Amino acid sequence: MAEVFKGLNLLDTLKESIDNNKLSDVKDAVEDLLISRINLAVLGDREDGKATFINSLSGLSPGDEGAAPSPSPVAPEELASYPNPKHPDFRLWDLPAVPSTSPFEPEGFMERVKFLRYNAVFMTFTKTPQPNSVKVFLEARSLQRQTVYFILLATEKDTEKILEENRKASVEVLKSQGVAQPKVYMVRPSTLEKFDFPGLLEDMGRELPEIRAHALLLALPTLTSTLVTQKKDAFKALVWAAASLSGGVSAIPVPFVASMVDSSVAMRILTKAQLSLCLDNESIERLARQRGIEPTRLKGLRTCELSVEVTKGEVKRRLAVAEKDLATVSSKFVEMAMPRHARSVSRSFAAMLQALNGAIDEMATDADKILAAVAFGEEK
Secondary structure, eight states: OOOTTTTOOHHHHHHHHHHTTOHHHHHHHHHHHHHTOEEEEEESOOOHHHHHHHHHHHTOOTTSTTOOOSSOOSOTTSOEEEEOSSSTTEEEEEEOOOOOOSSOOHHHHHHHTTGGGSSEEEEEESSOOOHHHHHHHHHHHHTTOOOEEEEEEOOTTOOHHHHHHHHHHHHHHHHHTTOSSOOEEEEOTTOTTSTTHHHHHHHHHHHSOHHHHHHHHHHSOOOSHHHHHHHHHHHHHHHHHHHHHHHTSOSSOOTTHHHHHHHHHHHHHHHHHHHHTTOSHHHHHHHHHHHTOOHHHHHTTOOSHHHHOOOHHHHHHHHHHHHHGGGGSOHHHHHHHSOGGGGGGHHHHHHHHHHHHHHHHHHHHHHHHHHHHHHHHHHO
């Protein structure tokens, strides 16, 4: 899988904001990452493949709470919203297909479906895009909206040869309609790790605002080991920012205040990490059902206590251990790592950084083990 979001330097951005004393920007970034605030729209005919695609983006199966049903009960011209049960601010919108009537005004359609409020729009089809869809795409580009993507959804009966022929025909249609350097992403709705979806994520990572790209990354299911690594890196940037804010609570540390703040923020970060890495029982059971594997086998691969359950007692224990271990961390290392404004409370900063980074490494290892077991089971 391509290196998703490799062009983003979230940690550098956060460090620059801290050093420029823009603490409110950092607080907003931390909050955005913790709640994964992002809106994605899927536009096209309401067929099985579209519902499956929407559900796969949330890691859901038909019948799960919050899943998009098929056939859709929503009227053809209406919008439907599907908030992710684990990440409620990651919201997927099911938009109706662009009408094929003529004459057609793209502006009116876009206003009706609130096109410009979405962070990204996927324009789905199963053979070739119809001309009015291309008009909507071109209108979006004229409004400087780059995050609109043509998605060729693979059906169960499509062979790779048929799919490549459909892709080639789709590119020709787009060229004939005036799209410069058209790109069509081939996606298998039930298994997003196949075909072009990883490349789509890479392009979205470059074209979405940086915080939105990371919010999307943290809300997506753990499809591959590369995504696990990318999530881990994003969480470590989040830990650094949270530790910096914790370290800046007061220029003169007040006994117990910093540790209380650390514990509260740490709970939120590690709970988010458990859900993002799909380590909670519900996510593992759902994955096991989807791939035909015994759930207890996958659950037994979790060796980190926080992968199983994020408890206040375990979080406080890790923070306390990290504080005791600070003697093993050189003051030079701490000085290099922390922002200038937090150096008067380096103990709080270093303890939180050490405790949470260690926990996230352990949780990511568990997520990789589960992915490897799933892949091995499917090969068998």
